[in-house]
Amino acid sequence: MELSMDDHQKTARATAAALADTLLLPDAARLDREERFPTAALKALGSAGLLGVNIAPQYGGLGAGVTGYVLAVNELAQRCGATTVAMMVTNMVAEAIEKYGDASQRQQFLPALRNGDWPAYGFSLSEPGSGSDAASLKTTAQRTDGGYILNGVKSWVTSGGHCGVYLVMAATDSDLKARGISAFLVTPDTPGFTVTKPEEKLGLRGSATTQLVFEECFIPAEQRLGEEGIGFRIAMNSLDGGRVGVSAQACGIAQAALNVGIDWLAQRRESPYAAQWTRLIAESQAELDGAWLLCTKAAYLKDEGRPLTREAASSKLFCTEAANRICGRMLEILGPDGCDERYLVERLVRDVRVTRIYEGTSEVQRIVIAREVLRGFASGGR
Numbered sequence: 306m307e308l309s310m311d312d313h314q315k316t317a318r319a320t321a322a323a324l325a326d327t328l329l330l331p332d333a334a335r336l337d338r339e340e341r342f343p344t345a346a347l348k349a350l351g352s353a354g355l356l357g358v359n360i361a362p363q364y365g366g367l368g369a370g371v372t373g374y375v376l377a378v379n380e381l382a383q384r385c386g387a388t389t390v391a392m393m394v395t396n397m398v399a400e401a402i403e404k405y406g407d408a409s410q411r412q413q414f415l416p417a418l419r420n421g422d423w424p425a426y427g428f429s430l431s432e433p434g435s436g437s438d439a440a441s442l443k444t445t446a447q448r449t450d451g452g453y454i455l456n457g458v459k460s461w462v463t464s465g466g467h468c469g470v471y472l473v474m475a476a477t478d479s480d481l482k483a484r485g486i487s488a489f490l491v492t493p494d495t496p497g498f499t500v501t502k503p504e505e506k507l508g509l510r511g512s513a514t515t516q517l518v519f520e521e522c523f524i525p526a527e528q529r530l531g532e533e534g535i536g537f538r539i540a541m542n543s544l545d546g547g548r549v550g551v552s553a554q555a556c557g558i559a560q561a562a563l564n565v566g567i568d569w570l571a572q573r574r575e576s577p578y579a580a581q582w583t584r585l586i587a588e589s590q591a592e593l594d595g596a597w598l599l600c601t602k603a604a605y606l607k608d609e610g611r612p613l614t615r616e617a618a619s620s621k622l623f624c625t626e627a628a629n630r631i632c633g634r635m636l637e638i639l640g641p642d643g644c645d646e647r648y649l650v651e652r653l654v655r656d657v658r659v660t661r662i663y664e665g666t667s668e669v670q671r672i673v674i675a676r677e678v679l680r681g682f683a684s685g686g687r
């Protein structure tokens with residue numbers, strides 16, 4: 306595995322760090338307080354190619370691969386987790402369009418991100434009754450002349466109400482379960498399609514999270530992504546990559562918290578608690594080093610086109626659990642000041658919590674890892 310960065314990866318990281326410092330950091334606390342969606346910052350990220358880090362330059366992407374992507378996500382997440390999650394989901398949808406879309410879909414949706422036409426794209430798999438058990442989704446797509454009629458409710462859609470397109474999974478044949486799910490590209494102007502009011506969340510409050518409602522909503526056949534029946538495969542493939550992104554986001558948030566803790570200790574070396582704080586910081590740094598290695602290993606596997614289901618799940622489980630522990634320890638070091646919004650840790654503790662939930666909870670990652678390990682064992686390999 307290559308540990309040094311190539312020129313594309315260096316560019317992705319440096320561009321993200323520069324924009325994160327100038328655009329994200331100054332506004333992050335206000336976005337959180339006012340629950341305001343970062344439209345302008347996201348469009349600026351798009352113009353710099355950061356909404357398509359792993360997309361080919363011919364479609365307006367940076368062509369920096371998955372490793373370039375995790376480097377960029379890590380930098381952004383250190384400054385604003387909410388803007389970062391919108392950036393991550395947009396990258397995930399763009400990758401699905403590049404991989405499974407036809408020439409006209411790629412041309413319609415990919416350069417638009419670089420042109421600043423839209424701040425974000427949305428991914429819509431979860432429903433009020435299904436998320437972990439995604440194959441049991443209830444939204445239907447019934448075949449009709451020239452397309453499909455969608456009916457149903459989707460939930461927890463990141464950037465809902467701000468997207469140029471939503472990648473929506475719906476059942477074209479409910480009897481076939483996972484093999485009866487298809488993927489659709491739904492634009493916001495579609496009759497019969499509405500977006501609800503954003504949820505009031507614990508963290509990542511600047512990222513709008515909404516439901517999508519489909520009522521007799523006609524989607525032309527040209528807006529189906531990939532063949533009929535491969536929607537679940539598209540979703541699972543996207544989530545393998547998405548879990549690497551969440552790992553990088555968690556590491557970025559943890560790094561920001563650790564920086565606060567280190568600064569706190571540096572200014573209070575004479576404190577009677579300095580030895581205890583030093584131990585907590587050392588423990589956290591070691592965990593973060595390990596987490597980042599798992600994240601970059603999974604990114605490397607995806608760059609190489611190799612299977613990564615187990616590694617992506619291991620990375621997400623370890624990185625997000627470690628990041629939550631690290632943020633919690635830094636809050637402990639700051640004591641009551643850790644609960645004060647003037648100190649960054651208060652927001653980071655709230656923002657990092659959901660990394661253990663979305664793109665599959667920690668419990669679901671354990672199930673995925675165990676399934677992959679047992680499958681390898683049954684076939685005689687490890």
Ligand SMILES: Cc1cc2nc3c(=O)[nH]c(=O)nc-3n(C[C@H](O)[C@H](O)[C@H](O)COP(=O)(O)OP(=O)(O)OC[C@H]3O[C@@H](n4cnc5c(N)ncnc54)[C@H](O)[C@@H]3O)c2cc1C
Nearest residue numbers: 428429430431435436437461462463662663664665666668
């Ligand atoms: C802020 C936010 C943003 C999100 N963004 C998106 C998005 O953009 N697009 C999208 O499609 N979804 C999104 N989600 C949804 C998210 O991916 C799901 O909520 C998550 O995968 C959990 O699924 P669930 O809602 O069905 O929870 P549940 O499955 O109901 O989870 C409840 C509890 O049950 C546990 N559990 C579930 N199944 C098992 C099992 N088999 N064994 C043991 N324990 C189990 C879980 O670990 C959890 O502790 C978002 C969620 C949040 C909170």
